[in-house]
Structure formats: C-alpha cells, structure tokens
Amino acid sequence: MSGTTGASCTCWPSPTIWAEAGPPSPGNGRFATFPYDVTVTTSLHDDTVDLLRSLIRTECVNDGTPDSGQEIQAVRVLERYLGGVGIEYGVYESHPGRASLVARLHGTDPDAPSLALVGHLDVVPVEPAGWAHDPFAADVIDGEVWGRGAVDMLYLTASFATVFREAARSGVPLRGDLVFVAVADEEGGSRYGLDWLLRNVPEVVAADYVLTEAGGMRIGEKVVVAVAEKGSAGRRVTLRGTPGHASAPHGTRNAAVLIAEAVRRLNDFPSPVTLGGQWPAFVEAYAGGSPLAERLGDPERVDAALTELGALAGYGHAVTRTTYAPTVLRSGTAHNVIPGLGSIDLDVRTLPGVTDDEVDAHLRAALGDLAEDAEITRLHGWLPSASPTDSPLYTVLGEALGETLGREVVPIVAAGGSDARLYRYRGAVAYGFGVLSDAWSYERYRSVIHSHNERIDLESVRLTVDTLTRVVHGFLGE
Numbered sequence: 001m002s003g004t005t006g007a008s009c010t011c012w013p014s015p016t017i018w019a020e021a022g023p024p025s026p027g028n029g030r031f032a033t034f035p036y037d038v039t040v041t042t043s044l045h046d047d048t049v050d051l052l053r054s055l056i057r058t059e060c061v062n063d064g065t066p067d068s069g070q071e072i073q074a075v076r077v078l079e080r081y082l083g084g085v086g087i088e089y090g091v092y093e094s095h096p097g098r099a100s101l102v103a104r105l106h107g108t109d110p111d112a113p114s115l116a117l118v119g120h121l122d123v124v125p126v127e128p129a130g131w132a133h134d135p136f137a138a139d140v141i142d143g144e145v146w147g148r149g150a151v152d153m154l155y156l157t158a159s160f161a162t163v164f165r166e167a168a169r170s171g172v173p174l175r176g177d178l179v180f181v182a183v184a185d186e187e188g189g190s191r192y193g194l195d196w197l198l199r200n201v202p203e204v205v206a207a208d209y210v211l212t213e214a215g216g217m218r219i220g221e222k223v224v225v226a227v228a229e230k231g232s233a234g235r236r237v238t239l240r241g242t243p244g245h246a247s248a249p250h251g252t253r254n255a256a257v258l259i260a261e262a263v264r265r266l267n268d269f270p271s272p273v274t275l276g277g278q279w280p281a282f283v284e285a286y287a288g289g290s291p292l293a294e295r296l297g298d299p300e301r302v303d304a305a306l307t308e309l310g311a312l313a314g315y316g317h318a319v320t321r322t323t324y325a326p327t328v329l330r331s332g333t334a335h336n337v338i339p340g341l342g343s344i345d346l347d348v349r350t351l352p353g354v355t356d357d358e359v360d361a362h363l364r365a366a367l368g369d370l371a372e373d374a375e376i377t378r379l380h381g382w383l384p385s386a387s388p389t390d391s392p393l394y395t396v397l398g399e400a401l402g403e404t405l406g407r408e409v410v411p412i413v414a415a416g417g418s419d420a421r422l423y424r425y426r427g428a429v430a431y432g433f434g435v436l437s438d439a440w441s442y443e444r445y446r447s448v449i450h451s452h453n454e455r456i457d458l459e460s461v462r463l464t465v466d467t468l469t470r471v472v473h474g475f476l477g478e
C-alpha cells in the first residue's frame with residue numbers, strides 16, 4: 001500500500017532538510033565536525049517532527065540478520081542534523097552498515113553525574129498488506145505521523161537528538177555531561193549496537209544515568225516510567241525416541257509424539273506467582289481502593305482477576321511470574337520415517353532473582369516422567385534488571401511529568417527487553433522514558449508497537465520534547 005488519501009492528509013511539508021543522502025561518515029570512532037549550513041527551524045517541535053519523519057524514511061528494518069538494519073542511513077540523517085551546528089560526534093560501525101552515533105556535551109563539573117539519552121535507530125519488519133498507509137512514507141495524517149518505528153522508538157530518538165542539539169546550541173551551562181547515543185540493533189538484541197559499544201568503546205558511551213524507551217503511557221490517572229525489565233532464559237528441550245519405518249507405527253517410540261505430549265505439559269504447568277517488585281504500584285494505579293485491587297494483590301486470587309485487566313491481562317500475567325512459552329517445535333525429516341529426535345524451544349522470561357538452575361528445575365518438574373530422557377540446552381538470554389526509584393533522576397522525572405502533564409508517575413516493570421538493561425548491568429541507573437498524550441493508555445501502547453499502522457500524534461512529540469527539556473535542565477542544570 002502506498003500514498004495517502006488526499007482528503008485526510010494535512011499536507012505537512014516534506015522533511016527534505018535532513019532526508020537526502022548525507023555526507024560520508026567519519027569512520028570508526030573518528031570524531032569530526034561538519035561545517036554544513038543546515039537551516040535551523042525556529043520550533044524545536046517542528047524540528048523533532050521533521051527529524052522523526054526523516055528517520056522513518058531511512059527504513060532501517062532489522063530482521064535479526066547481521067546485514068539487515070543498515071542503520072548507517074539513519075546515522076547520516078543525524079550527522080546532517082547535529083553537524084549543522086558544529087556538534088562533535090563519533091560514528092561507530094560494528095559491522096558493515098551497522099552504525100551508531102555518539103555525541104557528548106561536557107559538563108562544567110567533572111564530579112557531577114552524567115546523563116545519556118539512548119535511542120535506537122532500527123525498526124522491526126512490516127507486513128505492508130496490513131497497513132492503511134505506506135509504512136515508510138512518514139505521512140502526517142490527521143495530526144499523526146505514520147510509519148514503522150514512529151512509536152518504537154523513533155519519536156524518542158528524534159526528541160533526544162533535538163533536545164541534545166538545542167542544549168549544545170543554546171550554550172546554557174550544564175554541570176554534568178549530556179550524552180546522545182543513537183544505536184543500531186536494539187530490535188535484534190543489541191549485539192551490533194549498544195552491546196558492541198559498551199564492550200569496545202565503553203568510555204565513549206559511559207554515563208551514570210540513562211533515559212531510553214519506553215514510558216509515558218497512562219495507567220489509571222498516572223503516567224508510566226519503566227524502572228525494571230524481566231530477564232530472558234531461552235531453553236531447548238530435546239527428547240529422544242527410536243527411529244523406524246512409519247508403515248508400522250504400533251509400539252514405536254515416536255519423538256514427534258513425545259514432544260507433542262511434552263509441549264502440552266510445559267505449557268500447562270503453573271509457574272509460581274510473585275506479587276513483589278513494581279506490582280503493588282501498578283495495582284494501586286490501575287485499580288486503587290477497589291475490590292479488584294484487593295484480589296490483584298492476593299496470590300491465590302490474582303489469576304482469576306486478570307481477565308478484569310482487559311487488554312493488560314497478558315501484561316499482568318507476565319509481570320507476576322516467570323513465563324514459559326513454547327515457540328518452536330522440531331521433529332522428523334521424511335513422512336515415512338518415525339522420528340528419533342524432537343525438540344521444543346521455549347521463550348522463558350524470568351523475574352528478578354530467578355536463577356538458571358531454577359528454570360531448569362521448573363522444566364524438569366513440568367516434564368514429569370519425560371524428564372528422564374530429556375536434554376535441556378540453555379539458549380541465548382539475559383538477566384533481569386532494575387533501577388531504584390529513590391534516585392535524583394527519578395525525582396526530576398516526577399517533577400517534569402507533573403509540570404507538563406499534571407500527573408504522578410508510576411514505576412513499572414517491562415515484560416520485554418530494551419537497552420536499559422545493558423547500562424544497568426554496568427551500574428548505571430536507567431529508566432524507560434517517553435511522554436504520550438492523553439489518548440495513550442498502556443493498553444493502546446502495547447497494541448500498537450510492532451503492529452500494523454504504527455503512528456504517533458504530534459501532541460505526544462510536543463509533550464516529549466517539552467518534558468525532556470525540563471528533565472535535562474532539571475537534572476544537569478547549574
């Protein structure tokens with residue numbers, strides 16, 4: 001699908017300032033200043049919308065393969081934007097085309113804490129047939145910018161860039177360093193993006209405090225700040241049968257049948273409920289004072305109450321236990337051979353404190369007598385992570401969101417992963433940030449990301465830029 005309907009298009013001018021092919025990159029880790037005379041629009045909001053649209057149009061689709069993403073295209077857009085006011089930056093290429101950009105404004109006090117604004121440049125693939133408008137045209141229709149990545153998370157990456165550039169351009173002194181980190185490969189697990197940067201040039205991306213995706217949605221009357229993430233502990237369960245001729249199946253030990261039984265047991269086996277962490281704050285924001293809140297706070301009754309969370313039932317389930325989801329089944333090679341081997345891959349998402357041994361023990365208990373012949377292999381994963389809510393940055397976030405939205409913040413644990421965890425592992429305090437307009441419930445947010453027809457309203461962009469400006473100057477200002 002392509003194009004917009006003329007009737008509904010608001011005919012926002014095309015963002016040509018930063019969209020055309022940029023200058024050559026300065027290469028791995030070499031800092032450069034570009035003398036380009038880029039026109040600076042008077043409004044930071046308009047800049048952000050134009051930059052967002054330019055980033056959507058770079059189409060940095062990450063399908064998980066090393067050569068996808070090609071974030072160098074988005075980096076070139078940022079080079080033109082930041083270079084226009086003489087900001088120094090470095091471009092780091094972890095693999096051909098997998099580029100990230102980092103820029104740092106030095107603070108006046110070397111002992112003051114630093115703040116990094118970390119945005120990813122890659123987006124997940126689309127199924128164009130499901131979209132009402134071209135997912136990479138970045139059309140503005142009825143006050144919304146359409147396109148893959150508009151919400152996850154290019155509107156934030158664009159806001160980080162414009163607020164950073166404005167901080168540099170204005171010359172208002174900041175006590176600590178302000179760092180802008182635009183990374184590749186977040187959607188593919190960060191191997192070619194932030195993980196690479198932290199391993200290879202840690203001093204370049206170092207920061208004490210970090211803002212990245214995702215926050216700003218409504219739960220009840222409050223607004224979300226993500227302070228923790230679940231871990232991932234993928235597993236492969238392999239079961240052995242005995243191969244034979246499929247023309248006489250009676251009495252055979254068929255691995256395809258074994259894994260069918262195993263997958264049912266793994267899916268049905270209950271995972272223990274834990275109502276600690278940020279759950280009480282979520283319940284208070286969602287249903288505070290109601291009988292529902294009471295049931296959601298009771299480990300015996302919470303599962304029966306989950307349906308009353310509507311579209312958030314899956315989220316409520318996910319953040320109150322470690323989850324075990326069978327996702328990939330393999331068995332058999334030819335239709336006339338009884339398979340001797342079968343395997344099940346599971347996406348396992350762990351709550352803080354759950355160990356690898358506990359995950360394996362849970363799987364063995366679920367398999368029951370099938371565990372005797374089962375082999376459990378640990379797949380790629382990462383640890384859960386959390387940041388405290390009694391930090392100075394959390395306080396400033398609360399104040400800034402109170403000023404721009406008139407709402408209190410509620411800390412939540414994210415069911416999925418983001419680059420925040422990589423900074424938390426290294427001791428930084430990292431939060432999922434964003435400011436979405438009143439229409440954005442947490443339910444709506446969860447239904448939009450990685451789905452068809454992704455789009456963000458201009459009001460959310462405006463609120464994000466305004467709030468972020470307050471946060472930067474509130475946290476780093478003299």
Ligand SMILES: [Zn+2]
Nearest residue numbers: 152153186213
């Ligand atoms: Zn994202």
